[in-house]
Amino acid sequence: MAAVPLTFIAKPGCHLCDDARAVVREVIGSLGDAVEVEVTELSILDNPALMDEFAEEIPVVMIGGRVHTIWRVEPARLRTALLEAAS
Numbered sequence: 001m002a003a004v005p006l007t008f009i010a011k012p013g014c015h016l017c018d019d020a021r022a023v024v025r026e027v028i029g030s031l032g033d034a035v036e037v038e039v040t041e042l043s044i045l046d047n048p049a050l051m052d053e054f055a056e057e058i059p060v061v062m063i064g065g066r067v068h069t070i071w072r073v074e075p076a077r078l079r080t081a082l083l084e085a086a087s
Contacts, residue, residue, distance in 0.1 A: 002079040003038040003040065004085040009060040011044050016071055023073040035086040 008024060018072035021041075028037045044051045044058060054060050057070040061078065063085050068078065 001042045003036040004082055005064055006037050007060075007065075008039060008041045009050055009054055009062070010041065010058050011058050014047070014058060018057040020071075020073045023044040023075055024061065024078065027075050027082070031082060035082050037082060041075060045052065074087075 006024070006028075008021060010021065024039070028035075028039070031037070042050060044054055054070075059073075060070050061068045061073055063081050068081055
């Protein structure tokens with residue numbers, strides 16, 4: 001089974017980012033061995049292209065290179081998306 005790539009785009013000091021990061025970790029942890037998730041976290045402060053694209057939309061969760069959600073992460077929806085991406 002290949003790992004599902006999840007990209008988390010945020011910035012330091014962002015309370016919505018902190019909340020979303022916690023949900024992402026919780027969901028991934030709840031999957032156990034069912035799905036391997038490869039998480040990459042990027043800061044918009046380190047990447048001008050990401051800043052231009054997502055400055056007003058962080059946090060952003062991408063699965064397989066596609067935007068899954070912005071601002072708030074819904075645990076059940078993320079879990080379903082990760083399971084689907086793994087199958």
